[in-house]
Amino acid sequence: MTYETYVGMTRENLLEKLKSQVSKKRLQHMLGVEKASIYLAEINGYDPEKAGLAGLLHDYAKELSNEEFLALIDKYGLDPDLKNWGNNIWHGKVGIYKIQEDLGVTDSEILAAIENHTTGSKDMSVLAKIVYVADYIEDNRHFPGVEEARQLAEVSLDKAVAYETAHTIEHLAHQAVPIYPQTIETYNAYVNYLKET
Numbered sequence: 001m002t003y004e005t006y007v008g009m010t011r012e013n014l015l016e017k018l019k020s021q022v023s024k025k026r027l028q029h030m031l032g033v034e035k036a037s038i039y040l041a042e043i044n045g046y047d048p049e050k051a052g053l054a055g056l057l058h059d060y061a062k063e064l065s066n067e068e069f070l071a072l073i074d075k076y077g078l079d080p081d082l083k084n085w086g087n088n089i090w091h092g093k094v095g096i097y098k099i100q101e102d103l104g105v106t107d108s109e110i111l112a113a114i115e116n117h118t119t120g121s122k123d124m125s126v127l128a129k130i131v132y133v134a135d136y137i138e139d140n141r142h143f144p145g146v147e148e149a150r151q152l153a154e155v156s157l158d159k160a161v162a163y164e165t166a167h168t169i170e171h172l173a174h175q176a177v178p179i180y181p182q183t184i185e186t187y188n189a190y191v192n193y194l195k196e197t
């Protein structure tokens with residue numbers, strides 16, 4: 001399956017569209033996630049084109065204004081509790097509505113992977129794990145622990161999901177900011193993978 005199957009345009013035309021939606025730096029990150037998603041798909045027996053597209057699109061809505069997100073929450077009758085959160089949560093959970101509107105993506109697996117790319121979830125498809133992990137380990141990422149995450153991703157997507165979630169929670173707790181309940185659910189669903197050797 002090619003990108004055109006899912007977005008009705010070639011990758012080249014899609015890149016033009018993305019350039020009008022996000023900054024250069026963001027696009028570079030999205031291209032990094034595309035590349036990492038393709039790689040993770042290849043080593044996990046998943047369709048690299050579908051993974052690449054989901055990775056490329058994952059931050060499509062990241063630069064929408066708060067007003068745009070709040071309007072989308074109303075327009076689609078989404079959980080009103082979402083309004084208590086911010087861009088980090090909205091660009092996935094609400095962003096998928098913008099992606100459907102602008103790009104006509106209907107594939108539910110791609111949409112779910114993008115929806116949950118920040119929080120993970122307790123029931124992630126292989127594609128959702130690929131995008132979640134690729135977002136964390138792509139080449140432009142530089143932070144303490146990224147090398148360990150990259151090594152784990154070579155071994156097991158589940159271990160990489162567990163490592164990433166634990167470190168995200170540590171990071172958020174250290175910053176003294178609230179943690180979205182679904183992130184905790186992801187942690188609980190994957191914590192056992194931290195113990196196995």
Ligand SMILES: [Fe+2]
Pocket residue numbers: 058059062091117118
């Ligand atoms: Fe994101």
Ligand SMILES: [Fe+2]
Pocket residue numbers: 029033058059135
């Ligand atoms: Fe991202």
